[in-house]
Amino acid sequence: MALFTRPRFQQAVKALTLLGLALFLYTRLADGTLFFYINQRFLAYTVFAVVAAVLIAVSYRPGVAQPAAQSHANLTLGGLLWVLLPIGLGLLFPPQPLGAAALGNRELTLIPSQRSVLPAAVRAAAQKSAAERTVLDWLHAFTASSDPAQEFAGQPVDVVGFVYHDPRLPEGKLLVNRFTVSCCVADASPVSLVVQWPDAATLANDSWVQVQGVLQPGEFNGRPLPVVVARRVAQVEQPAQPYLYP
Amino acid sequence: MWVEESQASPGNAPASPEEPSERSATKGLARRRWLRVGLTLLLAATALSALFSNLWASGAGLLYLYQQAQTFVTIFLGIFVEAVPFLLAGSLVSGLIAVFVDQSAIDRYLPKRALPGALVGAALGVVFPVCECGVVPVVRRLYEKGLPLSIGVAFLLAAPVVNPIVILSTYSAFGWGPLFVGRIVFSFLIAVVVALLFSRARPDELLRPAVCQAHHDACCNAHSHSPPAHSATAPLSGAAGLEQRLTRSLNLAGDDFLEMARFLVVGSLLAAAMQTVVPQSALLSVGQGPVVSVLVMQALAFILSVCSTVDAFLALAFAGTFTTGSVLAFLVFGPMVDIKSSLMFLSIFPRRAVAYLILLPLMLALLMGIGWNLNLGW
Numbered sequence: 001m002a003l004f005t006r007p008r009f010q011q012a013v014k015a016l017t018l019l020g021l022a023l024f025l026y027t028r029l030a031d032g033t034l035f036f037y038i039n040q041r042f043l044a045y046t047v048f049a050v051v052a053a054v055l056i057a058v059s060y061r062p063g064v065a066q067p068a069a070q071s072h073a074n075l076t077l078g079g080l081l082w083v084l085l086p087i088g089l090g091l092l093f094p095p096q097p098l099g100a101a102a103l104g105n106r107e108l109t110l111i112p113s114q115r116s117v118l119p120a121a122v123r124a125a126a127q128k129s130a131a132e133r134t135v136l137d138w139l140h141a142f143t144a145s146s147d148p149a150q151e152f153a154g155q156p157v158d159v160v161g162f163v164y165h166d167p168r169l170p171e172g173k174l175l176v177n178r179f180t181v182s183c184c185v186a187d188a189s190p191v192s193l194v195v196q197w198p199d200a201a202t203l204a205n206d207s208w209v210q211v212q213g214v215l216q217p218g219e220f221n222g223r224p225l226p227v228v229v230a231r232r233v234a235q236v237e238q239p240a241q242p243y244l245y246p
Numbered sequence: 247m248w249v250e251e252s253q254a255s256p257g258n259a260p261a262s263p264e265e266p267s268e269r270s271a272t273k274g275l276a277r278r279r280w281l282r283v284g285l286t287l288l289l290a291a292t293a294l295s296a297l298f299s300n301l302w303a304s305g306a307g308l309l310y311l312y313q314q315a316q317t318f319v320t321i322f323l324g325i326f327v328e329a330v331p332f333l334l335a336g337s338l339v340s341g342l343i344a345v346f347v348d349q350s351a352i353d354r355y356l357p358k359r360a361l362p363g364a365l366v367g368a369a370l371g372v373v374f375p376v377c378e379c380g381v382v383p384v385v386r387r388l389y390e391k392g393l394p395l396s397i398g399v400a401f402l403l404a405a406p407v408v409n410p411i412v413i414l415s416t417y418s419a420f421g422w423g424p425l426f427v428g429r430i431v432f433s434f435l436i437a438v439v440v441a442l443l444f445s446r447a448r449p450d451e452l453l454r455p456a457v458c459q460a461h462h463d464a465c466c467n468a469h470s471h472s473p474p475a476h477s478a479t480a481p482l483s484g485a486a487g488l489e490q491r492l493t494r495s496l497n498l499a500g501d502d503f504l505e506m507a508r509f510l511v512v513g514s515l516l517a518a519a520m521q522t523v524v525p526q527s528a529l530l531s532v533g534q535g536p537v538v539s540v541l542v543m544q545a546l547a548f549i550l551s552v553c554s555t556v557d558a559f560l561a562l563a564f565a566g567t568f569t570t571g572s573v574l575a576f577l578v579f580g581p582m583v584d585i586k587s588s589l590m591f592l593s594i595f596p597r598r599a600v601a602y603l604i605l606l607p608l609m610l611a612l613l614m615g616i617g618w619n620l621n622l623g624w
Contacts, residue, residue: 014500025327037324039556045331052334056503059496075504082508085515086326093319101313102321104525183556185324186521246559 005074011060014075017083018057022050024087032240033095038184039245097242098179098188100164100205108166108175109139109191110220130155135178136191136244142226149217149224157228158212159193160236163203168221174200176211176228181243191244194220197230210234314522322518325551325586329379329510332553334503336380340387341499345491349391360396360445367400368437371409377554378406378587379510383502386594390460395452396445402591403607404437406554406581416577419558425570428618429558429577436578436610443606444599452599506593513586517551520585524549539572540615544608547580554581571618579611 003009025046028034034046125133125140133141138159142148161176169175176195179188195211196218203209211230218227357363376384385393385402406412408430420426450458543564552560561576583604591600 014504017504018500021330025330028327034327036320037327042328042331046327049331049334052331052338056334056338056496056500059493060500075501079505079508082511083504085511086323089319090323093316096316096320098317098320099313101310102317106525182559183552184328185321186328186517186550187552187557187560188321 004077008062010075011062013080015057015060017075017080018053018060020084020087022053022057024090025050025053028090028095035241035243036095036097036185039181039243040241041245042184097238098185099162100177102179102188103164103166103177103190106188106190109189110194110223110225131158133157133159134244135159135161135176135193136180136246138193138226139191149219149226152215152226153217155215156212157193157215158210159228160208160210160239161193162205162238162242163207163209164192164205165200169194172196172198172200173227174203176209178244179242180246182246185243188243194218194225194227195230195233196227197233199233203233203235208236208238210236318518318522321521322514325514325517326511328553329514329586330507332377332379333383333506333510334499336376336383337499337503337506338496339374339376339380340383340502341495341497343384343387343391344498345495347391352388352391352393356394356397358394360442363394363396364400364438364441364445367397367441368404368408368434370397370401371405371407374401374405375409375411376405377412378581378584379553379590381405382587382590382593383506386457387502389453389457389594392461394445395447395449396441399444399603400437400441402437403440403582403603404433407433407578408437412554412558412581415555416558419562420565425565425574425577428574432574432578432611432614433581436582436607436614439610440603440606444602447599452595454594454596457594506590509590509593510586513551513589516589517549517585520549534569536569536571536619537616539569540575540612540619543568543572543576543615544579544611547576548584550580551584551586552580557581569615569619571615574618575611575615578614579607582607582611 004013025034028037029043029046029050034043038046122140122144125137126144128137138157142152145151159176161178164175164177166175173194173196175192177190177192179185179190181188193211195213196216197203197211210233211228212232213228213230215226216229217224219225220227357366371381374381374384381402385398388401389395389398413430416426416429444452449461452458453461547557550557550560557580558577561573564576565573588600588604591603595603
């Protein structure tokens, strides 16, 4: 692999690899699919990464760059392949947010425990009118109550989420879910509402629905909690922002 | 450590300048390569069979397999995309240090003895706000400049927590309280203790050959003022213009990034695989006892590999259901060591040292968590 270790060739490969990475990040950023992977608050960091990668790539241009003398500075073919792997996998699998497949091995959150959420988020959720609340807002609201099943009975609900048929649910019920992401999808955790809908079985896992209905006392897995008795369930497009941010 | 074996196969062999090709050495290398290939295959087989056992159980067929793969790729890219900016930032700092920081400055301003060194190193994060990805290239470059061992280890372990950004995010998640204070104090203490233990070792036991060589050159030449011509970290001659020096530092930053990115990719792959295959609910339902809960949260921190700048918000989700000691262990241990950062440590340290860098914080954080749980129980 004499060609590969030649300084000029090394410079070119490094520059192209960095440009490739920058381009990959930029395209994901431009079409909004970047937020299938990370929380919005990391937008600025990703922009920085694109700029920095281009800047470094440009610094390798011939005539300016000095070939590195250090042995561990040489990029090997194996090293190059590893670095290109994220781009390869990203192109092979079209960007898609986490869905029902990821719910199988995660802990469902139907009622968060008392201390487990930001007090500010709970207050913000309490100020929203019932029709404006997301799945996450509802769970925050439930947190503040000692007996949510009774307290919220009769309140109107209008939420969007994806469908998941939990094996513990009886016929005619399903879960409407969103993932919350505080950093990147590695920490994604689902928030879910139990929905009672006669035609539940006709809705496939992962299909996005808008659910309108009324909260009534119910139970899931033996625990009492508010259940949405649906008046109307409509299939909708996947939202541009599939995750919720706590 | 199969984790390290499997990753070392692609990059390590050509990257490290091995000793002259004596016959026994080549034989040993060949045997080790076979061992690596074997372990990699074994790992792949285990992962596949884990996937397939799920497949048979659910009986949903190819679609299920595709969805699992899709989930795996999404999580992998999530960890990678989130970490890349921090690694780039760390590499840029590393490049600037290489070109603009004089070795004699490190010699003059930083303490040489172990205890002051460890204390200074653990507090250095206040000046260099980095997370656990960005800290690795910076520490490696500083070692090449002759940084004393204990300062580097303390900095490596403490900086991801003891820095303004993380302190602020922890405060906004938990407010002023035992978890906030405990996280900072114990991160600092554990980093200092591990650094003191590491300071008993010789540099050539602790650093990879290439890093060690530069470290040694730096130590010995700082006094004689004749930097060796072959070293890339040697400052350019005084005639070099600012533009040339900046280009040089960008070049070095790129070299650093491309080398470390390999470790980041492998680490993210492993973390994503663990998350796809190991059910999180199983882990969380294992136990609530004062001891088991701490171990569970440490395992979770290790697997999740979430950036230290935001993991406080994540820990909040467990604050109600898990013991306080275990949440504290999550907050202290996670930023020091997780799958992706421990793989990146391999670019500085040999495997044995990395094993110690994982095990020592693990034990100390475990003791801290258990102690905390029992004390509060009284």
